[in-house]
Amino acid sequence: MKMIKLTIDNQVIEVEKGTTVLEAARQAGIEIPTLCHDPRLESSLGGACRMCLVEVQGARTLSPSCTMPATEGMVVSTRSERVVQGRKVVLDLIWSRHPHDCLTCSAAGNCKLQDYSFEYGVKGSRFENPEEPEFPLDHSNKFYYYDRNKCILCGKCVRVCNELQQTHAIGMSERGFDTHVSPPFEDPLAQSKCVSCGNCVSVCPVGALVPRRTDRFRYWEVRKVRTTCSFCGVGCQMELLIKGDKIVEVAPYAGESNNNMLCVKGKFGYKFVNHEDRLKTPLIKRNGTFEEATWEEALDLVVDKLKKTKEEYGPDAVAGFSSARCTNEENYLFQKLLRAVVGTNNVDHCARLCHASTVAGLATTLGSGAMTNSNLEALKSDLILVSGSNTTESHPVIGAHIQQAKEKGAKLIVAEPREIELAKEADIFLQIKPGTNVAFFNGMMHVIIKEGLQDKEYIAARTENYEELEKIMEAYTPAKVAEICGINEDDLVKAARMYGEADRAAIYYSMGVTQHSTGTQGVMSVSNLALLCGNIGKEGAGVNPLRGQNNVQGACDMGALPGDYPGYQKVFDPKAQEKFEKAWGAKLSDKAGLTLTEVLNGLDDGSLKMLYVMGENPVVSDPDTKHVEEALRKADFIVVQDIFMSETAEFADVVLPAASFAEKDGTFTNTERRVQRVRKAIEPIGSSKPDWMILSDIMNRMGYEANYKNPGEIMDEIASVTPQYGGISFDRIEEEGLQWPCPTKDHPGTKVLHTESMSRGKGLFKPADYIESAETTDKDYPYIMTTGRILYHYHTRTMTKRVKGIDIMFPESYIEINPVTASRLELKDGDKVKVGSRRGEIVTTAKVTDKVDEDVVFMPFHFYENGANTLTQAALDPIAKIPELKVSAVRLEKA
């Protein structure tokens, strides 16, 4: 990179060629005021506000420093009299069309116009127009409003919406004095393409885009606490704004994982924390009804039951569901409680339902069951293949980065049963039938091998078992695969060539690949394809499983799995067992425990007696709701530890009120393996307690010493027994999280896995034949139902249904039906429809859309009432024991 020298305010500065004068000044610590600048935006499109004017020696006029490239020998003055006068005129002009209502404006204290007017002594305007028209507010969006009168036309919101978020909901309309920000055709915001991400609101320098508030506050009354978002696995960094003991707003923070962006849930979904429904005291069920109890009573009862069950039936009569929504420290303690104190490996969590097949599959082929690359590396990819992931809804910030990559020229291939948002923008969209992933990937590989596009050198040097791959792929001709997947043969060939020819090709996948009875094979097929073209261990490439929940990666890492100690050390490996027996000072079981689905069967057949559920909601999240409820009813004793009275908590004998993510310290590990801090912002609600305190308390009462002063100490213990986390401690991740593996205190963390060699040594090809889904359509159940997430809701809605705006928009379940199918069934959009499977029947609302094919229907899985999981089945993947949530045969009937 060529360096150039310039002088700014008598200071000689050396910067890279291409740096703007503004950036150069900031690098030297010289602050230049800006209203329209954002370092994430294309600088050549900026220069709207003119606040950043500087004087360049030899130039006739003042120039905006944000768009002006620094050149060799340039002499710049940022604070000369002329510059100050110029900026005053700029402020004066902006003031001439801005309401003078700082006294009542809700942005006061968080307004750059106000700050600069103060700094430059601008009190009023010489250019005021008394006839300035007044425009009505746009209140249509549920989460924020737009006040055109206050807009200073800096254009940041428009550019963030178009360049970063890639939603293209708003633009600049008309020109001259009439210029304004609006959705096309002056539609209200709620009718535009707006996805309510609020990134425009976050960058608005004045009070034109403002969050809708229930609490009145002034910005100087709030304190800010940086933390990690508690929705989804992207792990966005954010600041909670706290007034008193209440979160009143959320602002994005520029962390490595999110590039200063948030989605609707992160930005506006915080209101569950202070919701009145929060559990505030322990509850004990007496004669069928819950009664408030003291912690003393509740914990005594739990400990008594644990001890008695263990004595009477043995430790394996107890099982625990840990939580992908709790911190690493809490997951660590939970599995330690089950393993070292109770003495069983019966601990699992809902990764079983999302990425158990990823953990198993990638561990087999590569040696590490996690995303190989990092969140923002999409921007470095030449090609992105998305399969089984509705990224813009389930992982919105990563979805936006994939769209940015596409706009910058990367190729995009989408293989999905639904025509999702990314599919509309893709170079090639393959609408595959649910459950045909293995055939699809095999078809891709067949073409690549046939056309000699595989990376032969890489295969020879870094992989094994290639011969078997070649043999099995032989049969997967495009014609055959097109038939199985229901796609166009030519498109498949084109997609394979495109993938095979790309230098850096990344695959992003999620539950559309994993939640099948052949889920592990699906994952290994993804891995096969990436290995075939040398895409593992390379920046901007890789296999990238997008983890669903905020800490599902961490919960797996912490050993909340029946066969794994922390760091995926196997419970049946005598060496690992010995290591942990020594570390924990307890005798441990060498028998792998039961998985989540097996635990429910165990309760059903009576072999399991007691269940401890921390922050999970299996009644809604697990397949075949009826079966789950029957099993829970049969349990002798159930403890549920949660922040709300969930559908599962209703089955409990004791309910322990837990603190939310905003009320405790700890860490979450996001989908890119980054261990990030969660910080206590407010005191626990009512008498609720952080899960780690409750668990320590129980351990102590069980006679096992657990004296942690804070979660930082727990992390130190985790680091001492978990090789991947060996170098991680709270002080190291204070500012920025570290990506595992981070084995030592001076290790910088790992952005890209498998760069030198695979974790297991060589990459293993594990080819397999396509096998049909466990359930296929027949005369009685002629449609395939698949399930998934929607943008606005999270998991089983325990949190998001308590956010008013979200609940108003999506209060109940629905089913997407193709227009042709709908007309055959005489269904109109909005009609009630009866949906039945071999497990049960529900009545829901038809959403007629050509997003789905004629023989496929889709239901979001978040809902309990008339929920999708009443219909789904527990057919399991034999390796990962993940249920086939993505494919159920159903029948439809007008209700």
Add this chain to the structure above:
Amino acid sequence: MENNQLTKEMYDELERFIEAIPDKENAIIAVLHKAQEICGYLPREVQEFIADKLNVPANKVYGVVTFYSYFTTVPKGKYAINVCLGTACFVRGADKIVNELEKKLDLKIGETTPDGKFSLDGLRCVGACGLAPVVMINGKVYGKIKPKEVNKILAEYND
């Protein structure tokens, strides 16, 4: 232009035009010109059609349409009257011509008569300053006109 109905033929013609463009994403302005020529104006449906066919977001199309005064989202009259409001014409009394036309047609600049016969707009310099003030009706140029001549000119369109 007599009838503001958009016909299938119009869309077909526009689509053929778009299909022949190699670099679609950078052809918004050319396509909008063509669309206005074909349809007479650029209502929402036409803008959405163009956005879809060019594979660009609707907000981009709408932004361009509302930025340039040449593009119109409302149907113009059968006879589109354009008064030049450029410097030369203005100095020579274009505003008086506008006033006269507004009075005679009973409308404001930018509007169309209820019967759809006349629309009145201002534009900036048609490059015939020697003839100032200039009025154009459907491409026909009238130069050096005086307010009292307005009646006579309008009478030409008395069909």
